[in-house]
Every structure is written in structure tokens, then in C-alpha cells.
Amino acid sequence: MDLFVTTVRRLSQLCGIVAALTLAAAVLVVCQMVVLRYFLNESTVWQTEFTTYSIVGATLIGSPYVLLRRGHVNVDLLPIYLPHRARLILAFVASGLALAFCVALVYSGAELWLDAWQGGWTTDSIWRLPLWIAYAPIPIGIGLLCLQYVADILCLITGREMPFGLEQGDQP
Amino acid sequence: MSPLEIGGVIGVVTILVLATGVPIAFGLGIVSIGFLIIFDGWGSLGIVADTFFAGIGEFALVSIPMFVLMGAAVASSPAGKDLYEALERWLYKVPGGLIISNLGACSIFAALSGSSPATCAAIGKMGIPEMRQRGYPDGLATGAIAAGGTLGILIPPSVTMIVYGISTETSIGRLFIAGLLPGLMLTCLFMAWSLYAAWRGGYRFALTDVGYSLRQKLEVLPRVLPFLLIIAGVLYVLYGGIATPSEAAGVGALFCVLLVVVIYGLFLRSWSPLRIWDILGDSMRESVMILMIIGASALFSYTLSSLFVTQSIAEWIADLDVNRWVLMAMINVFLLVCGFFLPPVAVILMTAPILLPIVTLAGFDPYWFAVIFTINMEIGLITPPVGLNLYVINGIAPDVSLPTILKGALPFMLAMALGIVLLCVFPEIATWLPDAIMGPGI
Amino acid sequence: ANVTLKASHQWPGGKGDARDEMVQIIAKEIAAADVGLEVQVYPGASLFKPKEQWNAMVKGQLDISAFPLDYASGRHPQFSATLMPGLVKNHDHALRLNKSPFMADIKKIINDAGVIVLSDAWLAGGFASTKNCILGPDTMKGQVTRAAGPAFEQMLAGAGASIASMPSSEIYTAMQTGVLDAANTSSGSFVSYRIYEQVKCLTEPGDHALWFMYEPILMSKRSWDKLDDAQQKALMAAGKKAEEYMTEQAKGLDQKLVDVYKKNGVEVVKMSAEDAAAWREIAKMTSYKSFSENVPGGDKLIEEALAVE
Ligand code: NA
Ligand code: NA
Numbered sequence: 001m002d003l004f005v006t007t008v009r010r011l012s013q014l015c016g017i018v019a020a021l022t023l024a025a026a027v028l029v030v031c032q033m034v035v036l037r038y039f040l041n042e043s044t045v046w047q048t049e050f051t052t053y054s055i056v057g058a059t060l061i062g063s064p065y066v067l068l069r070r071g072h073v074n075v076d077l078l079p080i081y082l083p084h085r086a087r088l089i090l091a092f093v094a095s096g097l098a099l100a101f102c103v104a105l106v107y108s109g110a111e112l113w114l115d116a117w118q119g120g121w122t123t124d125s126i127w128r129l130p131l132w133i134a135y136a137p138i139p140i141g142i143g144l145l146c147l148q149y150v151a152d153i154l155c156l157i158t159g160r161e162m163p164f165g166l167e168q169g170d171q172p
Numbered sequence: 173m174s175p176l177e178i179g180g181v182i183g184v185v186t187i188l189v190l191a192t193g194v195p196i197a198f199g200l201g202i203v204s205i206g207f208l209i210i211f212d213g214w215g216s217l218g219i220v221a222d223t224f225f226a227g228i229g230e231f232a233l234v235s236i237p238m239f240v241l242m243g244a245a246v247a248s249s250p251a252g253k254d255l256y257e258a259l260e261r262w263l264y265k266v267p268g269g270l271i272i273s274n275l276g277a278c279s280i281f282a283a284l285s286g287s288s289p290a291t292c293a294a295i296g297k298m299g300i301p302e303m304r305q306r307g308y309p310d311g312l313a314t315g316a317i318a319a320g321g322t323l324g325i326l327i328p329p330s331v332t333m334i335v336y337g338i339s340t341e342t343s344i345g346r347l348f349i350a351g352l353l354p355g356l357m358l359t360c361l362f363m364a365w366s367l368y369a370a371w372r373g374g375y376r377f378a379l380t381d382v383g384y385s386l387r388q389k390l391e392v393l394p395r396v397l398p399f400l401l402i403i404a405g406v407l408y409v410l411y412g413g414i415a416t417p418s419e420a421a422g423v424g425a426l427f428c429v430l431l432v433v434v435i436y437g438l439f440l441r442s443w444s445p446l447r448i449w450d451i452l453g454d455s456m457r458e459s460v461m462i463l464m465i466i467g468a469s470a471l472f473s474y475t476l477s478s479l480f481v482t483q484s485i486a487e488w489i490a491d492l493d494v495n496r497w498v499l500m501a502m503i504n505v506f507l508l509v510c511g512f513f514l515p516p517v518a519v520i521l522m523t524a525p526i527l528l529p530i531v532t533l534a535g536f537d538p539y540w541f542a543v544i545f546t547i548n549m550e551i552g553l554i555t556p557p558v559g560l561n562l563y564v565i566n567g568i569a570p571d572v573s574l575p576t577i578l579k580g581a582l583p584f585m586l587a588m589a590l591g592i593v594l595l596c597v598f599p600e601i602a603t604w605l606p607d608a609i610m611g612p613g614i
Numbered sequence: 615a616n617v618t619l620k621a622s623h624q625w626p627g628g629k630g631d632a633r634d635e636m637v638q639i640i641a642k643e644i645a646a647a648d649v650g651l652e653v654q655v656y657p658g659a660s661l662f663k664p665k666e667q668w669n670a671m672v673k674g675q676l677d678i679s680a681f682p683l684d685y686a687s688g689r690h691p692q693f694s695a696t697l698m699p700g701l702v703k704n705h706d707h708a709l710r711l712n713k714s715p716f717m718a719d720i721k722k723i724i725n726d727a728g729v730i731v732l733s734d735a736w737l738a739g740g741f742a743s744t745k746n747c748i749l750g751p752d753t754m755k756g757q758v759t760r761a762a763g764p765a766f767e768q769m770l771a772g773a774g775a776s777i778a779s780m781p782s783s784e785i786y787t788a789m790q791t792g793v794l795d796a797a798n799t800s801s802g803s804f805v806s807y808r809i810y811e812q813v814k815c816l817t818e819p820g821d822h823a824l825w826f827m828y829e830p831i832l833m834s835k836r837s838w839d840k841l842d843d844a845q846q847k848a849l850m851a852a853g854k855k856a857e858e859y860m861t862e863q864a865k866g867l868d869q870k871l872v873d874v875y876k877k878n879g880v881e882v883v884k885m886s887a888e889d890a891a892a893w894r895e896i897a898k899m900t901s902y903k904s905f906s907e908n909v910p911g912g913d914k915l916i917e918e919a920l921a922v923e
Contacts, residue, residue: 019460020452023237030238030422034415043767043777051418052231055463059228062460071457072195072464073515077557079193090192097189098198104205108221124665124688125779126764131688134229138221164193218673219666226663343787416784416793477661478620480654525660610790 001154008151011144012064019062026054046127053134060141064148070165079164091156091163099149102142109138176488179481182207187513196518196558197464204468204475211479220471227470228463231418232338236286237459238421239329242402243285244455245428247294248447249436251399255280256299258392261384268370270306271316272363274299278320279359282327283403284428286334286421287458288553292321292564300568310572312369315580317568318561319362319588322550325516327355329406329421331462332516332549336542339521340528344417345410349606350539351546354591357601358547361587369583398431462517469521476522486526496534497596503527504548504592511552515560519549543602544592551588554581616652617845619644619837621678624664627657631802632863633680636733636831636856640678643852649844653678672728674836680735682829683724684763690723691909697763699901700894701919702826704819705864708736716918719911720828730838732853733831735860738819738868742804743796744789747815747881750889751896757795760785762825765901766798769893772900785809798825801871810878818875819868820884824893831856 033047066072079087115121116131123129155161162168173181182203190199208216246252259273266272277295285291296317303313325332328348337344402424409420429448437444476482492499510519524545531541553561556574565577595601621641625631634657641653662670668686670676684697695701695716702708711717712734721731739762741748748754755774761767767777778794782803788794789812797809801819804810819825831853838846875882906913
């Protein structure tokens with residue numbers, strides 16, 4: 001089980017790296033587009049779609065890393081005021097709800113990806129980017145997000161991590 | 173059940189779900205999917221991914237991570253410290269000079285960053301410890317930075333104005349200009365309060381006997397200049413007809429990173445270029461958080477619209493037939509309450525498309541309303557339970573308790589409320605500049 | 615109990631937009647038919663974003679939509695033929711085209727994808743520029759232009775224009791800030807986005823329009839199959855009513871465009887048969903060529919469309 005948790009964390013960290021690099025790539029492409037369009041007066045074909053889908057990709061792929069770093073903002077009013085045991089139960093409920101959403105999104109996303117793959121869907125610009133590439137970050141990123149949630153829940157069960165990252169004595 | 177009743181049920185369930193401490197993005201997501209399955213059947217799962225994807229797959233949204241990156245680059249450098257130091261060398265004789273310098277630095281930094289938490293972090297990291305060390309009370313020091321940081325979404329560029337522009341089909345460039353004067357007005361109100369608080373508290377400051385010579389005042393300026401140039405450059409690119417907001421954001425982000433590398437990395441050697449990695453990582457984290465909420469809000473809005481809740485609420489408000497200022501007061505209270513519990517982008521995505529038609533029908537200007545909306549969201553950023561700026565302050569000064577910060581921030585919240593009143597009395601504060609620069613609106 | 619059908623489109627509701635009117639007519643007719651059916655209209659993209667509507671209909675999550683067919687050309691590249699420069703000359707030509715093998719082929723693709731057509735509708739459009747009037751291809755050189763869709767982009771680029779892609783809602787600001795010199799879009803958008811405040815010259819559709827777009831009322835096959843005979847008949851009859859309304863209105867829309875622009879002091883011109891022919895020559899070398907080469911059956915579709923007199 002240690003192996004599972006460690007592997008998932010490594011994967012999430014890898015996701016963070018990929019997402020940050022994708023963001024950097026998007027910035028460079030936007031700048032390249034500005035130079036092409038306004039200084040060299042050339043038409044730009046693929047840059048708009050590339051940056052748009054890069055940012056979407058970075059968001060979806062980056063989400064497991066952000067979960068690992070507790071970066072997805074939440075309402076922690078109730079957890080802070082509850083005693084440890086109730087806090088633990090609440091943490092299970094919260095993780096369960098989040099996991100349910102992520103599983104539904106992965107299911108729906110995988111279906112969308114498959115449709116795009118089988119149907120040979122593309123974007124409707126001249127570039128005609130195959131949509132399965134644009135959609136791939138949904139099953140991949142959110143799939144890993146599910147894994148990260150499973151790992152988090154396992155850590156909660158085994159007491160390796162405190163619910164909501166709050167120590168037992170943490171009370172306002 | 174009538175759509176309004178369904179809406180009520182959805183509202184209650186959403187509050188219960190979010191109260192469990194589930195991340196807001198996933199909480200909104202599971203509520204949406206739950207109600208879709210109940211009312212539209214399992215088949216509705218077929219469009220969940222499509223709706224979520226389309227919610228974030230918009231070129232104008234690209235500017236969000238870019239404007240966040242601009243801020244993060246500068247925040248990683250000692251530029252924030254330079255900024256308020258430069259201001260302080262000029263303002264040191266004024267009572268509360270340091271706090272005023274910090275507020276000034278917040279508002280200048282806000283012109284570089286689209287995000288309030290980033291603004292808060294950039295100035296607060298250096299400013300809060302310095303102020304506390306010089307004997308300012310904890311509450312005033314943290315409250316001022318928490319509030320000053322909120323200017324990040326009012327003074328252009330602004331992440332929330334971008335989202336408002338997309339969801340209401342208004343011009344992002346025009347929204348940006350509309351926020352400028354109100355942003356300066358709030359800065360002045362904040363400073364006025366600080367001045368009064370410092371004078372009333374009779375704070376003595378360690379540095380009052382250490383005067384600065386004119387030379388010292390001048391030599392600090394060059395370090396601030398490049399950033400002022402970038403601000404001017406981005407404004408020129410945006411309004412001089414060079415590029416769209418997303419493009420200006422991308423160029424601005426690259427310039428900020430390069431500038432930080434050159435000035436602080438190569439020239440001053442006080443900064444390691446390896447920190448580019450931290451900059452990217454930090455901005456990626458904040459953007460992912462915002463964009464995931466945007467995607468989930470798209471799903472939530474779809475659910476409300478599909479169940480005809482949105483339309484029924486709009487009809488219900490329109491049928492109230494109250495005086496337009498009573499209506500505006502009600503909307504303000506409503507936004508304020510939303511802002512307690514939800515981050516600005518979520519509130520905008522869910523309510524702006526409903527509110528804007530009602531507000532314009534009542535004869536209010538859509539760009540003026542965007543400013544009112546934004547100031548309400550600013551207040552929400554420093555109120556619990558969800559206040560993004562409060563998290564940042566907690567990270568910088570973990571030993572200052574939440575009630576202390578809130579007590580310190582309360583006068584600034586009242587200043588924002590006063591700002592809203594002033595904007596209602598003198599709408600020109602928001603509408604004059606866009607009209608002057610871009611001509612009377614569409 | 616009544617079955618409720620969801621109808622969605624991207625245009626303003628209740629403000630007289632012809633496409634909104636079409637959907638409203640269907641809703642009214644269905645209510646009057648009293649067949650246990652009700653149509654709930656979601657205007658202004660308040661339910662789905664414009665391009666999401668196609669997939670939602672295929673999945674049976676959206677029942678009815680007023681849908682510019684080209685929006686689904688990423689899924690079915692043949693649909694680009696319904697926003698192809700110079701294939702439709704004027705409104706009467708569009709009516710003849712509806713009965714041709716060209717439209718039969720297009721509708722077969724629509725049906726095979728799980729969508730059916732309730733009403734046909736073609737909308738015209740034109741050009742507007744902040745610089746000089748756009749007539750023949752040589753008038754386009756060097757202008758930074760927003761085109762409606764890739765086929766137009768290819769043709770305009772072939773004439774020496776520099777292309778900037780953006781949604782029609784951005785044209786106004788882009789022209790105001792000088793990012794854009796010229797734009798090509800539908801008559802309706804030219805009016806509703808108040809582009810006349812920015813431009814010097816308008817090229818109205820006239821008898822030799824280059825810009826025509828197929829914007830039918832579509833229905834999900836999944837939803838259709840759930841209905842009984844009487845309900846299906848009522849829907850088809852309502853669709854016919856909406857189509858007749860559009861046939862009557864279409865020319866009026868173009869006239870309104872001309873009136874509004876003239877009233878605002880914009881110069882209004884029309885392309886001659888020679889201008890249009892010169893554009894078609896460029897299209898043959900650019901957009902038609904790429905369509906024929908890249909789209910299965912593209913060759914045949916272009917031929918069939920050009921064969922309609
Ligand atoms: Na800002
Ligand atoms: Na709040």
C-alpha cells in the first residue's frame with residue numbers, strides 16, 4: 001500500500017511538472033503569435049487553438065498535483081470547529097463526494113474521447129486539430145485525480161494523514 | 173415541484189455539500205451531476221465532460237493564467253519590497269507612511285497582476301513583517317494588506333473582469349478601463365483610513381528621525397521603473413489597438429519573467445534564475461484552482477438553466493417591480509452573501525448572466541455594474557469562511573489570529589461599502605474613463 | 615402528462631431575431647396542436663454554447679436547435695459546404711438548392727448522425743470595411759479581415775487578405791481598436807453588433823452574394839423516436855410553418871441591413887456578376903480545392919451545388 005500511495009504521489013508531481021511546462025509553452029506561443037500577426041503581418045493558423053487547448057490541458061493534468069498540495073480551495077469552517085472524530089467522518093464524506101464527481105467526469109470524458117477518436121472529429125479551423133488530442137487530458141488528468149483521491153482516502157483510513165490536514169488539537 | 177422550489181432545494185443541498193469541506197470545484201460538480209441525473213436521467217452524464225470542457229476551452233480565458241503569471245514573476249522577486257521602499261522614502265514623514273506605502277505598492281502591483289491573492293502575497297510577504305517590526309498593530313498591518321490585495325481584481329488587468337466579460341458578452345478591454353478610477357478611489361479611501369488610524373493610535377515610527385536625502389529618494393527609482401514600464405506597455409498594447417487581452421497578457425507575462433531574471437538575477441544577483449520554476453509552479457497552481465472552479469461553475473449553470481431555475485429567478489426578480497435603487501441594494505446584499513461562501517469567479521459565472529439583463533433593464537450601465545460587482549467580490553475575498561486573501565495572510569503571518577485580521581480589515585470593508593455608495597451617487601467614476609477613451613459604449 | 619422538448623439557440627430571445635422567431639413559431643404551433651407536447655425555448659445560448667448543441671442533440675440531451683450547420687464541420691467535414699463561398703448566389707437560388715441532390719446528400723449525413731431537419735433556412739451576409747469598399751478580389755488586398763469559417767478564410771487569404779479569427783461578437787471592439795480592417799459575417803450580426811458605427815463601406819448580399827449559411831431547425835433523432843405519430847406530424851407541420859416564415863423574411867433581413875447602414879451614413883455597394891465570378895475563380899483554387907482534396911465526397915458535393923442553376 002505504501003508503494004501505491006508513493007507511486008500516486010510521484011505521478012501527481014509529474015503531472016505538476018507537465019502542467020507547468022504546458023503553461024510555459026502556451027505563453028511562448030502567444031508571444032510568437034503576436035510577433036507573427038502584428039509585426040510580420042502574417043496570418044496565424046494554429047496558435048489560438050494551441051494556447052486554448054494547452055491551458056485546458058494544463059488545468060486538467062495539473063489538478064491532481066494541486067490536490068496533492070491542497071490547492072483546491074474549500075470551505076473549512078465546519079471541519080475546523082468539529083472534534084477529531086467528527087472531522088474524520090466529514091473528511092470521508094467530502095472525499096467520497098469529490099471522488100464521485102471525478103469518476104463521473106472521467107466516465108463522461110472517456111466516452112467523449114472515444115467518440116472523437118472513432119468519429120475522427122477535428123476542430124473546425126484550418127488547422128483541423130484532431131479532437132481526441134484536445135480531449136485526452138480529461139480521462140488522463142481526472143483519472144489521476146481519482147487515483148490521488150483514493151490514495152488520500154487510504155491515508156485517512158490508516159491515520160497516516162489527518163483529516164483536512166488539521167492536527168488533532170487544532171481548534172480555533 | 174416548481175423551478176423556484178427546485179432552485180431552493182439545489183441551494184440548500186449545495187450549502188450542505190460545500191460545508192463538508194469538499195473542494196468548491198468538486199462540490200459544485202457533484203451537486204450538478206446529482207440533480208441532472210435525478211431530473212434528466214443517466215443519459216445526462218453524456219454531456220458532463222463536454223460542458224466542463226467547453227467551460228474552460230475559451231481563448232479569452234487563456235489570459236487568466238498569463239495575468240496570474242505576470243504577478244507571480246514579480247512577486248517572486250524583491251520587487252514588492254523595492255516598490256514600497258521607494259514609496260516610503262518619499263512618504264516617510266506622513267503619519268503611517270509605511271502602511272500608506274504598502275497600500276500604494278498594492279495598487280501599483282494590482283496593475284501588474286490579475287489576481288488578488290497574488291497581489292496580497294507579493295506585497296504582504298515583505299510588508300507585513302516590516303510593519304509589525306516597526307510597531308504597527310498586527311490587525312492594522314494584516315488588515316491593510318488583506319484589503320489592499322483585493323485591488324488586484326479591480327485595477328486592471330483582472331481575472332474576474334475577464335470572466336465577467338465572457339459570461340455577459342461585454343468587452344473585456346472596456347471593463348478593464350472601467351475598473352481603473354474606482355480602483356484608485358478605493359486606494360485613496362484605504363489610505364485615508366490608515367492615516368486616520370495611525371494618527372489616532374499615535375504610532376511613533378523607528379525611522380522618523382532617519383531622514384532620507386533627495387539622492388536616496390532618487391536612487392531607488394530605477395529599480396521600480398521597469399515594472400512601471402511594463403504596466404504602461406500592457407496598457408498600450410491593450411488600448412492602442414495592438415492585441416487582444418489574451419495576447420497582451422502573454423506578452424506581459426513573458427516580459428515580467430525576463431525582467432525579473434535580468435534585473436534581479438543577472439544585474440543585482442539577489443535572485444536565482446532557478447526560481448523561474450517556482451514562478452511557473454505557483455501560477456499554475458492558482459490558475460488550475462480558478463479554472464477548475466470555472467469548469468464546474470459551467471456545469472452548475474447548465475444544471476440551473478436546464479431545470480429552468482435561472483429563468484424563473486430572473487422572472488421573479490423582474491416581477492418584484494421595486495424601485496431601481498432598492499433593486500440595486502438587494503443585489504448588493506445578495507452578492508455580498510454569495511461572496512462569503514464562494515470565490516469571485518464562481519459567483520460571477522453563476523449570477524452575472526442572470527443579473528445583467530435585469531440590471532440593464534433597470535437602466536444601469538453594464539460596465540458600471542461590473543465595478544459594483546467586483547467591489548462586492550473584493551469584500552468576499554477577506555470574509556470567512558472562504559476568503560482567498562485570508563489564506564494568503566495566514567500563510568505570511570500564521571501567528572496572527574483570524575479575529576485580529578478581521579478586526580483590522582473591517583474598516584477597509586466599510587471603506588469598500590462607502591466606495592459602492594460613492595459609485596452609486598457618482599456613476600461617472602466608473603463610466604467616464606471608458607467613454608473618454610473608447611467612445612460611448614455599444 | 616405533457617412531454618417537454620428543450621429548444622436552444624444562440625440568438626437574443628423575444629427581440630425579433632428571425633431564427634428565434636422560427637423556434638417560437640414551432641413552440642406556438644405545437645402548443646396549439648394539443649398533442650401532449652410542449653416546447654421550452656432557451657434563447658441566447660442560455661443552455662448550451664453554440665457549438666455544443668450538435669453533440670447534445672446526438673446524445674438526446676437537447677431536443678431542438680436552430681443550428682448553423684457549419685458549426686459541426688469538425689465532426690462532419692462535409693458540412694463546410696453549407697458555408698462555402700459562392701455556392702449560393704441569392705435567396706431564390708437557395709430555395710432551388712434545397713430541392714437538389716446536393717442538399718439530399720447533406721441531409722443524409724445529418725440523418726445518419728442521429729439528427730433530423732424540421733425546417734430549412736439560408737441566411738445571407740456580406741462584407742464591411744473600415745478602409746475601402748470590398749467588391750472584386752483586388753479590393754481585399756492587405757486588409758486584416760475576420761472571416762466566417764475556414765473556407766472563407768482560405769479564399770480571402772488567397773486574395774491577399776491577412777486573416778484574424780475571432781467570434782462575431784468581437785468584431786466591433788477589434789475594429790474600434792484597429793486590430794481589424796474588414797469583416798465578413800451574416801446580415802443579422804452586422805446589424806445586431808452595430809458594426810455600422812465602425813465601418814465606411816458595406817457590401818450588401820444583393821443578387822451575387824458570396825456569403826450564405828445554412829441554419830436549419832434541427833431535432834434530435836433520439837427525442838423524435840420517443841414521440842407518437844400525432845406528435846411527429848405536428849412537429850413536421852410546425853417546422854413547415856417556420857420555414858415558410860423564414861422564406862418570407864430572408865430578403866427582408868437583407869433590406870433591413872441596407873436600411874440601417876444607409877441611415878448611419880455608411881456607403882452601401884453590391885457585387886456585380888463579374889466580381890462574384892472572379893471570387894469564385896479564387897475559391898476554386900483555394901477553398902473548393904482544399905475541400906475536394908480533404909473531405910470524402912467533397913468533389914461531388916461542390917459539383918452538385920455548382921450544377922444548380
Ligand atoms: Na489587477
Ligand atoms: Na468570503
